[in-house]
Amino acid sequence: MASFISHLTIDCSDAYSLSEWWKPVLGYDDVPGDPNLPGHDECMIADPAGEGTNVLFIEVPESKSVKNRLHLDLRPRADLRDTEIERVIAHGATVVADRRGQYGPGTGWVVLADPEGNEFCILRSPAEVDKQSTPAGE
Incomplete structure (x- = not known):
């Protein structure tokens, strides 16, 4: 049995700001029923058409x-x-x-x-x- 990609995770210093930046680039929205808010250390965005891979932004202490x-x-x-x-x-x-x-x-x-x-x-x-x-x- 094989696995599938659940979502793509991007490490960052500000999950909310970066998720907000990526939304218009990809045409994505917050996951329905799970809004991203300032101060959240994990923010997921999703393709509203359900065709693309969800993207999760997670705050980490180290910089790129x-x-x-x-x-x-x-x-x-x-x-x-x-x-x-x-x-x-x-x-x-x-x-x-x-x-x-x-x-x-x-x-x-x-x-x-x-x-x-x-x-x-x-x-x-x-x-x-x-x-x-x-x-x-x-």
Whole structure:
């Protein structure tokens, strides 16, 4: 019998603030019936459509000191990759590395960091991937 991922946990210094920052990035909300409040040392957010993995933010005493060994790869639901990157940067993310075009025109991703320095990537949207894989002339 195999296991499944219940939720993804992100260590942080302020669980409430970081969960609030991530909600509009992912389009997530508080878990129904379990609101996150200032001062909570654990805050869970969930995809309201029930399609994505829940994310739990837990306060820990130590600060982030090295590159994440695990990170989120985000794919825009509707917008293009570059539009989504601009949106998330305007929301307060910082650019860590720009890998757009690394494997040719129209490819790649951008590595960003949230306000506590946790890295995540924004990939091309499903429409961009489909367009890239469609043979010319079709």
